[in-house]
Amino acid sequence: MITDELELTSTKVILRAACDVYPNAGELPVIECITPKCRAVIALQGAQILSFCPSDGHELLWLSPLETFEYGKAIRGGIPLCLPWFGVNRREPALAKHGFARNQSWSLDNVTETAGGDLALRFLFQSSAEDLQVFPWAFSARLDVLLSDTLALNLSVLNSSDKAMPLSFAMHSYFAVSGLSALALDGVDGAEYLDNCQNLTQCRQEETLRFSGEIDRVYEGLSGTQTLRDGARAISVKGTACDTVVVWNPGAVLADTIADVGAHFAEYVCVERGMAFADEFLLAPGQRHEASMTLAATST
Numbered sequence: 001m002i003t004d005e006l007e008l009t010s011t012k013v014i015l016r017a018a019c020d021v022y023p024n025a026g027e028l029p030v031i032e033c034i035t036p037k038c039r040a041v042i043a044l045q046g047a048q049i050l051s052f053c054p055s056d057g058h059e060l061l062w063l064s065p066l067e068t069f070e071y072g073k074a075i076r077g078g079i080p081l082c083l084p085w086f087g088v089n090r091r092e093p094a095l096a097k098h099g100f101a102r103n104q105s106w107s108l109d110n111v112t113e114t115a116g117g118d119l120a121l122r123f124l125f126q127s128s129a130e131d132l133q134v135f136p137w138a139f140s141a142r143l144d145v146l147l148s149d150t151l152a153l154n155l156s157v158l159n160s161s162d163k164a165m166p167l168s169f170a171m172h173s174y175f176a177v178s179g180l181s182a183l184a185l186d187g188v189d190g191a192e193y194l195d196n197c198q199n200l201t202q203c204r205q206e207e208t209l210r211f212s213g214e215i216d217r218v219y220e221g222l223s224g225t226q227t228l229r230d231g232a233r234a235i236s237v238k239g240t241a242c243d244t245v246v247v248w249n250p251g252a253v254l255a256d257t258i259a260d261v262g263a264h265f266a267e268y269v270c271v272e273r274g275m276a277f278a279d280e281f282l283l284a285p286g287q288r289h290e291a292s293m294t295l296a297a298t299s300t
């Protein structure tokens with residue numbers, strides 16, 4: 001059993017095995033953070049936030065109840081980081097979808113508590129010699145997480161190779177929702193999108209986005225704030241330097257073919273922020289790209 005505890009003035013940071021937090025999970029290391037404003041669980045694999053529960057007790061993120069937490073396998077739910085490419089790799093489509101950083105261990109580099117009771121954690125990732133076989137640009141990444149009443153992520157990617165590096169990525173949030181039929185997403189109306197359910201056909205979002213059946217849409221160059229309305233609750237997704245918005249729910253038919261979703265498809269929707277498709281770019285040698293995303297939930 002892994003345990004290590006850091007007790008700060010008003011917060012606790014505890015290193016645990018996933019099975020101590022989630023029934024049926026394995027030994028994968030997770031960090032449980034308890035602050036005056038929230039409780040959060042973060043896996044070291046992928047620096048993946050698995051849970052964020054502000055003091056109103058309402059969980060923001062969905063984590064599959066079918067998740068088995070195996071080393072090297074993508075965890076279904078929370079906020080996976082898709083990096084150093086999003087979706088299908090454009091150079092080599094046979095490579096693993098969404099890059100390899102979500103399936104590897106990151107290190108916890110720093111933990112700082114502020115006087116106001118916020119907690120900042122820094123996670124680091126360094127691409128390995130093995131990664132260079134599939135992505136021949138050495139890079140490092142840093143994820144700064146700020147746990148407050150809101151959840152803020154700052155993802156910074158440094159190209160440490162000597163040539164321009166193609167970069168696409170996403171902070172792939174799975175939001176816990178009360179059901180799909182009453183949901184609506186503001187902040188994409190009027191925008192063009194690529195419909196991933198129709199071979200990336202270009203379409204236009206004429207009305208407020210609602211959820212019935214499979215939805216897999218990519219809005220490029222959008223930025224701003226998206227707000228997911230779920231009855232009396234609203235979740236806002238605000239980002240900078242992550243101008244692509246991806247909205248995904250598999251619907252019942254596709255979910256049936258996804259082992260770790262299945263009958264649970266109506267418990268979540270993904271509203272992701274990143275740089276992908278037309279927003280993918282070349283990061284010059286020695287240059288950093290910093291993107292940030294803040295998630296906040298309010299109830300009326």
Ligand SMILES: O=P(O)(O)OC[C@H]1O[C@@H](O)[C@H](O)[C@@H](O)[C@@H]1O
Pocket residue numbers: 074087097098172196216217246247248272
């Ligand atoms: O099953 P994965 O690799 O985690 O991907 C989940 C989904 O991620 C979304 O971002 C994509 O738009 C979908 O096409 C994809 O199915």
